[in-house]
Amino acid sequence: MHYDTLCCIISIYTVNISKRGEENIRILDYLYPSRCPVCGDIISPRQHIVCPGCVNTFQVIKEPKCLKCGKPLEQEEQEYCFDCTKINYHYNRGYALWVYDKNVRKSIANFKFHNRREYSKYYIQEILHYYKKEIITISPEVLIPVPLHKSKLKERGFNQADLLARGIGESVGIPVVEDYLMRCNKTKAQKRLNDRERAKNLYGAFEVNPSYSTAPFAKVMLVDDIYTTGSTIDACAEVLLRTGVKEIYFISLSIGKGY
Structure with a gap:
């Protein structure tokens, strides 16, 4: 389609959006069709949010899994993963949906770095399908998305953890406080660092927004997209504990293996 023709169609759509409602939304769907969060192709049928053939591609984490961080384990008799047996994390417990393999990694990368916000649906x-009951049982007072540094937020245009938190919060009736935690230092990408470098990289990276420091919540749940060694979640938890939070849980879209 010629560029000028496309611009004309978009202009007509913008002018008439208040008049024609759903019909205009359908036009926009055809101009900018949603893509499958698994394979990346245009979704068919269009009313779906994932291709029917892609539904079972990602590995859902099942038992046995770590009683602390939720990583999958090899042996039934294991209670904790290798990391959780050697590190005294500051949070109480965590839950994760998928194993962080090459398929999930590609999907999340497109979500974050190629503005595929529709993947969040x-x-x-899926998070709610597998963990809604656990979230309601824990009953945190608020959901807190792991923050991005302001420069990265400006560059990306959105915080992926905030999108996830808002969708979860709306479903279970738990408020989201997106600015409760602040990322005060611009850190290096964690994926390029070893365990010791990760911890050093995140030292002093987070702080509680001064607006909330005098009235902390007793029980909170952190929300993030990826949990690997746990350094980011733990750095957030440590800061929250220092300001009076008593119980800290997390929910993550994906997590590495516990072996």
Whole structure:
């Protein structure tokens, strides 16, 4: 389609959006069709949020899994993963949806770095399908998305953890406080660092927004997209404990293996 023709169609759509409602939304769907969060192709049928053939591609974490961080384990008799047996994390417990393999890694990368915000619909749907009961049972007072540094937020245009938190919060009736935690230092990408470098990289990276420091919540749940060694979640938890939070849980879209 010629560029000028496309611009004309978009202009007509913008002018008439208040008049023609759903019909205009359908036009926009055809101009900018949603893509599958698994394979990346245009979704068919269009009313779905994932291709029917892609539904079972990602590995859902099942038992046995770590009683602390939720990583999958090899042996039934194991209670904790290798990391959780050697590190005294500051949070109480965590839950994760998928194993962080090459398929999930590609999907999340497109979500974050190629502005595929529509993927969040599928992510949120699956988190709620598997963990809604656990979230309601824990009953945190608020959901707190792991923050991005302001420079990265400006560059990306959105915080992926905030999108996930809002979708979860709306479903279970728990408020989201997106600015409760602040990322005060611009850190290096964690994936390029070893365990010791990760901890050093995150030292002093987070702080509680001064607006909330005098009235902390007693029980909170952190929300993030990826949990690998746990350094980021733990750095957030440590800061929260220092300001009076008593119980800290987390929910993550994906997590590495516990072996």
